[in-house]
Amino acid sequence: MRIVLQLPEVKRETVRRPTQCPYCKGEIFQRWGLVSREIKDTKVRTVQVSRYKCTNCRKTFRSYPAGVSQAQQSERLMKLCVIMWSLGLSHRSVALILSAFGVSLSHMSGWRDVQQEGKDIRQKLKWKSAHVVGVDGAWLHGKGIMVAVDMGDGTLLSLAEIDEKEKSALRAWLKVLKQKHKIGAIVTDDLSNYKEIADELELGHQICQFHVRGWVGKALKQLAEELPPEWLHVISKVQELINDLPVNGGKVLYELWKEMPGRTSKPEEKRTALEKLRDLVLRLSRDWERYIEFYSDPGIPWTNNRTEQIIGRLKSRAKRVRGYKNSQGLQMGSLVACHFWT
Secondary structure, eight states: OOOOOOOOOOOSBOOSOOSSOTTTOOSOEEEEEEEEEEOBOSSOOEEEEEEEEETTTOOEEEEOOTTOOSSSBOHHHHHHHHHHHHTTOOHHHHHHHHHTTTOOOOHHHHHHHHHHHHHHHHHHHTTOOOSEEEEEEEEETTEEEEEEEETTTOOEEEEEOOOTTOHHHHHHHHHHHHHHHTOOEEEEOSOHHHHHHHHHTTOEEEEOHHHHHHHHHHHHHHHHTTSOGGGHHHHHHHHHHHHHOOTTHHHHHHHHHHHSOOOOSOTTSOOOHHHHHHHHHHHHHHTHHHHSGGGTOTTSOSSOHHHHHHHHHHHHHHHTSSOOSSHHHHHHHHHHHHHTTO
16 A cells, blocks of 8 residues: 655745735735745745735735745645654654754644644534534543544544543533534444433434444353353343344344343342343343434444544554643644544
8 A cells, every 4th residue: 555645835936926915805916025035844945925015005915935824834844744743753753853854843843733733624624514423432641532523434523521421511512513513313332321412412323333242242141151041042032133133123122021020139139140131131122223223324334433443543642642731732633643544
């Protein structure tokens, strides 16, 4: 595989006259001089900046060559700093590599480039429509974060410092996301908070089958060692339903639940294996529609793999960062780390 990175082109001088005045939008202006200016770039060291005077508002302004702005760095150098950082290098390492090309750049300048790139990405995504969104929580540098990913193209939509167990904060965050991105459905793990919030916000809800099969398989394996032999057929039936995901699976599970005897142990006593199996069957029956939501909409995946991939990138990048100084740094750095390779 060969990866091609397209960097902004940097011109030494302006090719075309500007079309309008940046102050009054006037279209008639006269040449008002030519200024030679030094910039920081891997190839171009000096550029010619044209000055103009508007005949309408009488103000002067500058017209910069392609790839050059008021900043001391060229757009190409800024983008190169962001790329190297997103690949895993520290800001000091980026500055060291650039010094080999004769470019003197402080590590704080590289940090500002990454922050600005993150702000630009967030602005582009502010009102992006996303019909189905994957939602999951993780821990970065001891902080609980929530991640929202567009399941259509794998784009990181939002990242917030929220513990997924804090229901009120989680609800408020998802409510804003629904309004901004016109979300119709979410894909999550089996945490109860997601189920309640999805119902409250009237969102379609698909529970990731990877998580379901993981915890159900583990629970059934443990119960099979403790159950009386006459009830082992229930475990086989439950496993079959989880593997096949039939539309009527919820009803089949409910009928199994009715066939099983009720609880005999006292509330303060430990539940028997049969009671645990009965509770598990009832839980699966109640949530069955959330396991097969993807049948109703081809745009809904049956797993939350895209979100897990984004979290994996965040954790990989976080291992090489000594720490983010504030919440904004965490959000901007995370946006860059994920979006640059989407």
